[in-house]
């Protein structure tokens with residue numbers, strides 16, 4: 631008898647961005663900058679930090695398993711009812727929970743090839759069939775192609791908007807015909823991890839569409855603009871019946887006491903969110919122009935990161951050279967972009983340092 635099912639044996643684990651401490655230890659250097667995981671370089675909100683500190687004194691107690699206060703705060707922040715809100719240990723857990731709760735044996739998970747790898751991992755870990763539509767024009771979701779691959783077995787569709795690792799997005803005009811074509815028995819998950827950074831014309835976050843499409847599930851996170859990736863807190867919005875099913879399947883205390891308290895406080899710190907947005911609004915175009923000046927093809931991005939392709943170069947080799955310069959960036963060969971790297975938009979000095987190091991590394 632096999633120890634594990636073949637779908638588990640063949641899983642390739644998720645490769646996270648290298649932690650700063652690990653790089654400093656391995657290379658014997660200090661002053662390492664991490665531009666690899668789309669974290670907020672401004673840090674967490676001071677209000678969230680104060681709430682986390684206060685909550686830390688109470689960690690002898692179990693957290694509120696229903697996350698009542700956090701769900702109420704999220705509902706008021708989003709203009710939905712608390713019954714529509716669910717929370718998880720990062721939105722990554724919620725991606726996995728969608729598959730675990732809803733996708734039966736013989737049913738399919740549909741997503742875009744080269745999009746966020748967690749969708750593929752979740753399907754594979756549960757032995758469910760994954761169907762992928764290729765991207766169009768290299769970096770963009772092809773909603774028509776996805777529509778063509780949907781069938782009566784398609785149970786969950788994952789759409790990242792904006793996408794990771796490309797940063798590209800699709801508009802309401804593209805999304806609505808796709809939603810119209812999906813049967814109500816197919817759940818469409820809009821993963822909006824980077825929604826707070828978006829200012830593109832024609833972009834519509836899915837909240838406004840949820841009444842029209844009861845099969846919509848929206849996922850968001852405190853890991854990106856809220857600067858709380860280390861606390862692991864994600865959330866979603868769906869119709870109460872679906873939330874009820876997710877509640878039955880999730881672990882009883884899937885979000886911890888410190889994260890819940892910090893999350894409530896973070897929602898109240900609009901100045902911190904605005905500062906994160908302003909940083910990216912200023913720095914992303916500068917970094918993009920700098921990368922283009924170095925000969926890169928850069929995918930248009932609405933996230934806090936840029937995917938840059940360096941024709942004729944090997945992304946992994948560039949990554950290793952940048953590492954030696956004290957810069958941790960993200961190789962994306964695993965996503966099918968072997969000559970590209972993904973760069974998180976950092977602080978102004980970090981972006982300047984990155985462009986200077988890249989110029990050296992590309993010239994070598």
Ligand SMILES: Cc1ncc(COP(=O)(O)O)c(C=O)c1O
Nearest residue numbers: 720721722790794823851853864
């Ligand atoms: C598109 C997208 N969805 C979800 C996540 C997961 O975020 P977390 O589990 O930290 O909430 C990420 C993180 O990189 C992401 O890029």
